[in-house]
Amino acid sequence: MPENNVQRSPLLEEFRTRQNRGRKFELHDVLGSVVEFSSDQHGSRFIQEKLTSASDEDLQLIFDEIYPKANALMTDVFGNYVIQKLIENGTDEMRSKLVESMRNQIHSLSLSTYGCRVVQRALDYVEPEERLNIADELRDQIIPCVRDQNANHVIQKILERVSPTSQIDYIPQAFRGNVYSLAAHCYSCRVLQRIFEFCDKAQSRPLLEELLEDADRLMRDQYGNYVIQWILSKAGRNEKDRIIRLAKGNILRLSKHKFASNVVESIIAAASEEDRYHFIEEIMLEKPIAAVVMMRDQYGNYVLQRFLELAEGQQKQKLVMLIKPVLNNLKRSSSGYTKHLVAIERLLDTTTTRNNAATMTNNPSHSNAGMSSYQ
Known part of the structure; x- marks a missing residue:
């Protein structure tokens, strides 16, 4: 009996059986059963493959058979792929x-x-006017859609494919006054990022201002932190600097937070050399020494690793000298010596090796000795 008690026609049963025995089926063999095949896992794959290279005549025959049942196939677990192939080809x-x-x-x-x-x-392949018609049907349902696990992808696609976005201004308008709650939502946070990416400044600027007002809270949010990271990666210098300023004096607090620590890593990457220098100075302050606290913290250690990678010159040496004795003590006691501390130790060893190599290169006696040996 077919799995899950699915009743199949003799033709589909024969197809599923004989395909495994090497018999080659062609489109003309399944005409009259195309809809049934489209709803079957193996049959759907067969129809999809044939649609990719079908002649105009065969393509029309398949379409004529599928079209009356197209709506049912659109929501079918296997049939939807056949409809997508028809749209493409x-x-x-x-x-x-x-x-x-x-x-x-x-x-x-x-x-x-x-x-x-x-x-x-459909939004990828249809004419611009048809895209607008599709989008317009969702005009009054934007907020429910952006919060839905499936529909949010449709709204994202509309933002990507409709140009100019002034034609779909109702999407960014729906976000006004709701930016914090939507930025902190697992699905709508993605749509907000697409608005910033694709909408013009007149549409996105009010939302960006609203977002920045709540940036400190959103840094610490499970989903909002991704929107803040997007701003740090893609927005203009002024917007980045507003977020960077929020971190000044708060590096230790933010670095120890599960979600905000990811934002701090993005802040380090986006910061100017001057700001990064001041951040490193901040984590070397005493009572307690923030860098040491970060080193032992499950989230802060990743931030410290980024600082070690990007610090330069004497400041980097100072940071290494601050951390290394504490790290050596932890290693000797073996208490709490985690894989994160191993990663930090490797960074310290790399820094020490580079510093020694630089010293040898800059020392004339070492340089001369090398030349004599070579000669």
Whole structure:
């Protein structure tokens, strides 16, 4: 009996059996059963492969058979892939018909695990006017969609594919007054990043200002920290500096936080040389020495590693001399000597090796000795 009590036609049973025995099926062998094949794991894969290289005549035959059942296939676990292939490989007329069949159903399809994939594929391939029609059906459902595990991907795709974004201004408008809660949400935080990436300044600037007002809280948020990191990576210098200023005097506190520690690493990378110098000076302060506390902290140690990688010259030597005795004591006691401390020790050893090599290179006696030996 077929698995999961699925009733299959004799043709599909024969296909599943004989495919494993080397028999080659062609499209003309399954005509009349294309919809059933599309809903079957193995049959769907077969139809997808054939659609990629089908002749115009065969493509039309498959489309004509699938089209009446297209909506059901769009939300089917295997059928949705066949619809996506038709969108990719079909004619403009076929794509338009499929989009027309989706009319007034974009919202329900976007909420569907499989339907949302079809909507996204359509947005990649249809004409600009059709993209706008798809987007417009979600106009009054933006907030529920960006919070949905499936529909948020559709909104992201709309932002990526519709240009100019002034045509979909209702998306960034829906975020106004809601930036903190949406930035701190596991799905809508992704959409907010796409708004910053694709919308023009007139649309994104108010949202960015709203975000920066809550930057300190968002640094420490499970999802908001990703939005702050995006700003540090992609935004303008002024926006980056506003976040960097929030970290001054707070490096130890933020570095010991599970989520904010990731932001601090991004801050270190985005900071100017001058700001980075002051941050390193900050972690070498006494009572207690922040660098030592960070070294032993499960999150702060990663931040300290970034500082060790980017510190330079005498300041780096000072930081190494501050940490190394404490690290050696921990190693001797073997108490709490974790893999994180091993990573820090390697960085210290690398720094020591480079410093020794630099000293030898700059010492004339060593240089002359090397030349004599070579001659």
